[in-house]
Amino acid sequence: MRDLEWSAAATADLTAIIDYISDDNPRAAQVLKQDIQTKVAGLRENPRLYRVGRIAGTREMVVRSNYLVVYAEDDRIVTILRVLHTARQWPEA
Numbered sequence: 001m002r003d004l005e006w007s008a009a010a011t012a013d014l015t016a017i018i019d020y021i022s023d024d025n026p027r028a029a030q031v032l033k034q035d036i037q038t039k040v041a042g043l044r045e046n047p048r049l050y051r052v053g054r055i056a057g058t059r060e061m062v063v064r065s066n067y068l069v070v071y072a073e074d075d076r077i078v079t080i081l082r083v084l085h086t087a088r089q090w091p092e093a
Helices: 008-024 026-042
Strands: 003-006 059-064 067-073 077-085
Touching: 003 008, 008 026, 008 067, 008 077, 026 059, 026 067
Parallel strands: 003 077
Antiparallel strands: 059 067, 067 077
């Protein structure tokens, strides 16, 4: 099983998303956070389950229709690079 690592950018993305949603609906924010964390944990065993990313060397996991986790993987580690809302402009990974 691979190790799991969150980049600083991905951690900041998740915090910003949860903070934004919490302003209107704290319960929904916590459910989304749990959904993302649960799906990300599954990447340790099945990192190639999701599609090849738009940026070379990445993969993309759709958590919900509007939220995407961008990650990279090798034989030892899965690195979460970004957590994005699909309506926002794509930053570099």
